[in-house]
Amino acid sequence: MRVELRVEAWRAWLDERLGTDAVREFLRRKAVPIHRHTIWYYFGGMTLFLFVVQVVTGALLLLYYRPSAEAAFESVQFIMTEVEFGWLVRSIHSWSANLMIATLFIHMFSAYFMKAYRPPRELTWVSGTFLLLLALAFGFSGYLLPWNKLAFFATKVGTDIAGDVPLVGRFLLRFLRGGEEVTGATLTRFFGFHVAILPGMTTIVLALHLILVQKHGMSVPPSLEGKSLRKMPFFPNFLLRDLIGWVLAIGALAALAALFPWGLGEKADPFAPAPAGIKPEWYFLFMFQTLRLLPARVGIVEGEVLGVTIFLLGGIFWMLVPFLDKPASGRRSRFFTGVGVFFVLYLVIMTIWGYLV
Amino acid sequence: MLSWSEQRRKLLNILLGTSVGATLVAIFYPILKFMIPPEVIEATQASVVAGRVNELPPNSGKIFKFGNKPGLLVRTPTGEYKAFSAVCTHLDCIVQYRPDMRLIWCACHNGQYNLSGKNIAGPPPRPLEEYVVNIRGEEIVVSKA
Amino acid sequence: MACKWGMRQWAVLTLLLTTFGGSGANVARAQKKDSCVECHAALEGPLAAPVEAMNEDVHRARGFSCADCHGGDPSRDDPLESMDPRKGFLARPSPRAIPALCGRCHSDAEFMKRYNPALRVDQEREYFTSVHGKRLRAGDARVATCTSCHGAHGIRPAQHPLSPVYPLHVAETCARCHADAAYMKEYRIPSDQYDRYKRSVHARALYERQDLSAPTCNDCHGNHGAVPPGVASVAHVCGQCHVRQSTLFQASPHKAAFDAMQLAECVYCHGNHEVLPPTDEMIGTGEKSVCVSCHPPGDAGYQAAERMRALLDDLSRHLERTLAILDRAERAGMEVSRAKFELNEARDALTHARVLIHAFSVKELENVIRPGLEIARRGYQAGERALAELNYRRKGLAVSLLFILFLAFLLYLKVREIEGAS
Numbered sequence: 001m002r003v004e005l006r007v008e009a010w011r012a013w014l015d016e017r018l019g020t021d022a023v024r025e026f027l028r029r030k031a032v033p034i035h036r037h038t039i040w041y042y043f044g045g046m047t048l049f050l051f052v053v054q055v056v057t058g059a060l061l062l063l064y065y066r067p068s069a070e071a072a073f074e075s076v077q078f079i080m081t082e083v084e085f086g087w088l089v090r091s092i093h094s095w096s097a098n099l100m101i102a103t104l105f106i107h108m109f110s111a112y113f114m115k116a117y118r119p120p121r122e123l124t125w126v127s128g129t130f131l132l133l134l135a136l137a138f139g140f141s142g143y144l145l146p147w148n149k150l151a152f153f154a155t156k157v158g159t160d161i162a163g164d165v166p167l168v169g170r171f172l173l174r175f176l177r178g179g180e181e182v183t184g185a186t187l188t189r190f191f192g193f194h195v196a197i198l199p200g201m202t203t204i205v206l207a208l209h210l211i212l213v214q215k216h217g218m219s220v221p222p223s224l225e226g227k228s229l230r231k232m233p234f235f236p237n238f239l240l241r242d243l244i245g246w247v248l249a250i251g252a253l254a255a256l257a258a259l260f261p262w263g264l265g266e267k268a269d270p271f272a273p274a275p276a277g278i279k280p281e282w283y284f285l286f287m288f289q290t291l292r293l294l295p296a297r298v299g300i301v302e303g304e305v306l307g308v309t310i311f312l313l314g315g316i317f318w319m320l321v322p323f324l325d326k327p328a329s330g331r332r333s334r335f336f337t338g339v340g341v342f343f344v345l346y347l348v349i350m351t352i353w354g355y356l357v
Numbered sequence: 358m359l360s361w362s363e364q365r366r367k368l369l370n371i372l373l374g375t376s377v378g379a380t381l382v383a384i385f386y387p388i389l390k391f392m393i394p395p396e397v398i399e400a401t402q403a404s405v406v407a408g409r410v411n412e413l414p415p416n417s418g419k420i421f422k423f424g425n426k427p428g429l430l431v432r433t434p435t436g437e438y439k440a441f442s443a444v445c446t447h448l449d450c451i452v453q454y455r456p457d458m459r460l461i462w463c464a465c466h467n468g469q470y471n472l473s474g475k476n477i478a479g480p481p482p483r484p485l486e487e488y489v490v491n492i493r494g495e496e497i498v499v500s501k502a
Numbered sequence: 503m504a505c506k507w508g509m510r511q512w513a514v515l516t517l518l519l520t521t522f523g524g525s526g527a528n529v530a531r532a533q534k535k536d537s538c539v540e541c542h543a544a545l546e547g548p549l550a551a552p553v554e555a556m557n558e559d560v561h562r563a564r565g566f567s568c569a570d571c572h573g574g575d576p577s578r579d580d581p582l583e584s585m586d587p588r589k590g591f592l593a594r595p596s597p598r599a600i601p602a603l604c605g606r607c608h609s610d611a612e613f614m615k616r617y618n619p620a621l622r623v624d625q626e627r628e629y630f631t632s633v634h635g636k637r638l639r640a641g642d643a644r645v646a647t648c649t650s651c652h653g654a655h656g657i658r659p660a661q662h663p664l665s666p667v668y669p670l671h672v673a674e675t676c677a678r679c680h681a682d683a684a685y686m687k688e689y690r691i692p693s694d695q696y697d698r699y700k701r702s703v704h705a706r707a708l709y710e711r712q713d714l715s716a717p718t719c720n721d722c723h724g725n726h727g728a729v730p731p732g733v734a735s736v737a738h739v740c741g742q743c744h745v746r747q748s749t750l751f752q753a754s755p756h757k758a759a760f761d762a763m764q765l766a767e768c769v770y771c772h773g774n775h776e777v778l779p780p781t782d783e784m785i786g787t788g789e790k791s792v793c794v795s796c797h798p799p800g801d802a803g804y805q806a807a808e809r810m811r812a813l814l815d816d817l818s819r820h821l822e823r824t825l826a827i828l829d830r831a832e833r834a835g836m837e838v839s840r841a842k843f844e845l846n847e848a849r850d851a852l853t854h855a856r857v858l859i860h861a862f863s864v865k866e867l868e869n870v871i872r873p874g875l876e877i878a879r880r881g882y883q884a885g886e887r888a889l890a891e892l893n894y895r896r897k898g899l900a901v902s903l904l905f906i907l908f909l910a911f912l913l914y915l916k917v918r919e920i921e922g923a924s
Contacts, residue, residue, distance in 0.1 A: 056388075060388065060391055060392065063391075063392060077837060077839075078397075080837055081836075081837035082395045082396070082397050083391060083395050084387075084390040084391055084393065084395060085387035085388075085390055085391045086391060087835075087895075088387055088895075089387070089388075089391055232921075236920060237917065237920060237921065240913055240916055240917045240920070241917060243913055244910050244913045244914055244917070247380070247906055247909050247910045247913065248906070248907075248910050250380075250384075250906060251902075251903050251906035251907065251910070254899055254902055254903065254906070255899060255903060257899075258895050258896055258898070258899035259896070259899070261834075261835035263835065366919065369912065369915055369916060369919060372912055373909075373912045373913070373916055376905065376908060376909040376912050377909065379905060379909075380905065380906065380909055383902055383905065422840075422843055422844075425839050425842070425843045426843075427843075427846065447715075450850075450853065451846075451850055464746055464854075464857070465746075465853070465857075466743050466744065466745070467743060467745040467746075479715075479743075480713070480715035480716075480743065482713075482715070
């Protein structure tokens with residue numbers, strides 16, 4: 001009895017100062033529909049969880065990492081060998097980055113195929129595409145930070161491609177590299193992006209994304225629209241289920257870190273020739289492979305410029321899907337489903353092809 | 358006396374609480390240990406402590422580790438400190454300081470370098486890379502030029 | 503008075519044209535007429551070849567021309583006058599005459615000072631101490647003289663990469679005669695030196711690694727005073743570069759023994775032309791060992807050889823073992839660069855030990871091998887520690903996975919419980 005009185009006293013104290021009653025009420029009412037596709041609902045939270053893992057491990061790495069060409073590689077080596085559990089923190093950071101992007105893609109495509117972008121959730125979708133771009137930027141900038149040979153050349157190739165964007169390409173290349181070539185200046189700049197600028201932007205966009213999700217609640221697939229469905233309370237049911245997933249994710253990360261430690265390779269040497277078979281990370285591979293397949297010139301336009309332009313247009317299309325998919329008739333909707341299937345197949349096939357070559 | 362299902366409920370809660378606690382410890386323990394500075398506090402290979410001020414008498418030398426390569430710290434007859442890469446430019450043997458000859462000598466094929474690192478006799482085709490030496494209190498710090 | 507173009511005018515014109523016309527080099531060079539070049543350039547085949555060759559010649563570049571060696575009068579066009587023996591013309595000098603011909607300038611210090619004060623001026627004298635020189639004096643016209651190695655026309659300085667006496671070409675130049683079995687038959691010396699040399703470690707250094715400090719024929723035999731090093735002095739020759747080995751050998755018991763038996767020190771074990779990279783198998787009592795060619799089983803030397811080989815093998819084995827384990831640890835993701843660095847000292851110890859063999863002293867060898875073994879052992883322990891750490895991590899992982907799966911299972915039960923109740 002006394003315990004409950006104490007809890008009640010705390011609740012009242014907090015509510016008077018922070019207005020927490022409204023939040024508690026909302027959480028109590030929040031519910032998740034149960035149907036055949038409920039499983040996809042977990043991937044957004046999983047991506048968020050892995051992002052939190054990144055923030056925590058990233059902050060820890062910041063205690064020892066040095067963002068200059070002379071010391072970066074050695075500092076990562078130091079973390080891997082001298083710092084207690086440094087190997088664990090660093091490997092988890094690298095693996096979690098990849099897992100996060102994988103779950104992000106699953107989350108995005110599942111939301112797409114369930115047409116969760118239908119009104120009134122258009123802005124949730126748009127903010128989501130921005131989060132995709134931010135995640136890819138995180139991956140690209142973070143990859144360079146150990147300053148090893150693989151990363152150096154992957155960055156060189158990647159920023160070369162950025163230079164192929166029509167009109168602003170040259171400016172973009174200099175902006176990214178901090179100069180004409182990939183140098184220590186690039187490293188410092190990428191570090192700034194990775195630990196300050198991108199996290200700041202992500203905080204804002206993520207907050208917007210999450211607020212919108214709370215505001216509109218979970219969407220259901222079009223076929224189930226209007227039907228009355230069983231619902232489970234978010235707290236504690238859905239959250240407990242989320243936790244199972246998150247706990248398993250921790251296990252997976254620990255296993256990957258111990259059994260497949262993330263390698264360091266050799267320190268970057270700007271004067272050495274590029275090693276054979278440079279590839280970007282897997283989540284950029286589909287773009288890389290596409291560009292490799294395009295001929296050097298297509299009409300009056302350079303092949304790479306054409307490729308980059310196509311991807312840009314594709315990205316813009318993807319972002320605007322909520323405004324384009326207005327199903328006056330069912331046929332329109334099926335077209336977009338088809339486009340989605342095409343994109344998924346394209347990504348998967350190009351990625352696999354990129355690895356095999 | 359609790360019913361069977363109530364007992365199970367309580368057991369599950371206790372187990373769950375303990376497991377969650379243990380997992381949190383398993384997460385925060387490594388984090389804490391990570392944050393505590395290790396014995397060797399710095400990683401930099403750009404500079405290294407090659408010795409202490411009273412270690413070398415004038416006209417003597419010693420080998421020290423610089424990154425993954427050997428370095429040679431020499432105290433000249435006039436008392437100043439010089440440091441070079443100790444890898445002979447001929448066939449990678451480790452050179453040494455010869456107090457009797459007052460120069461740097463390679464035992465493998467009689468290669469000789471003067472106290473500026475310049476190859477002056479024998480097969481070595483190039484001078485030894487010279488490093489920058491600074492005295493920091495009691496320590497002799499060698500760094501790449 | 504108008505001049506009509508008659509014979510005289512034509513003669514003057516011809517004279518003017520031939521003086522100032524002709525090859526550009528002629529005009530560019532001294533104002534002096536050079537009929538040798540003018541005529542021979544217009545000839546064919548071997549008579550014209552020297553003119554072409556002389557364009558690259560170092561003497562030509564200094565202002566010398568044909569008559570400075572061959573004599574005669576280059577200002578005259580008439581062959582009878584320009585190539586008049588009374589004017590000192592010497593058509594094709596006989597081999598016997600060549601050293602003196604070149605020596606006329608090259609042995610004259612005052613003269614040479616004007617052109618290249620750094621050049622030696624004793625080549626001619628040195629030459630006559632050589633086998634070639636001695637035989638030449640005795641009447642053998644088949645031996646090498648100055649022009650055999652340096653060329654006659656188109657002589658380049660020895661430092662010029664295209665000179666036949668540039669380090670990279672010396673062996674080929676000597677081989678022109680010395681590798682020709684038919685040519686060398688009457689001298690009854692072998693003619694396989696060039697082939698053997700090409701297989702040697704010195705040739706590999708010179709030709710493959712372009713290490714110009716690697717020895718070629720003249721580094722051991724001398725160039726002008728070329729002579730096979732005497733049996734007692736071979737060690738000094740090799741010792742020019744291989745200082746330590748030579749010093750150790752001179753101080754070892756083998757020196758007296760080899761001298762007494764008239765054995766050619768370094769050459770006896772290592773060969774002279776076909777010097778191959780030495781291997782540990784040369785020490786000891788195995789079939790490839792050089793020790794057993796003198797030391798019968800059971801004698802002190804035999805036992806010493808056995809012991810020394812055992813020491814070398816020991817260190818070599820430990821080193822390999824340690825490298826293997828460190829590599830394994832590194833491939834598995836562990837950081838072992840410090841241990842690898844420290845292993846360098848052990849590798850150095852092995853190199854020193856292999857040099858120390860030339861002292862032929864078991865005790866001295868032990869003094870070097872023992873610390874090396876210690877270092878190798880420490881490196882091995884570092885490797886073992888790294889692998890143990892790896893193991894520890896894996897065990898730690900297995901344990902934590904168990905807990906994690908257990909927790910996930912409990913959560914699942916909790917969910918079931920909550921939903922079972924509703």
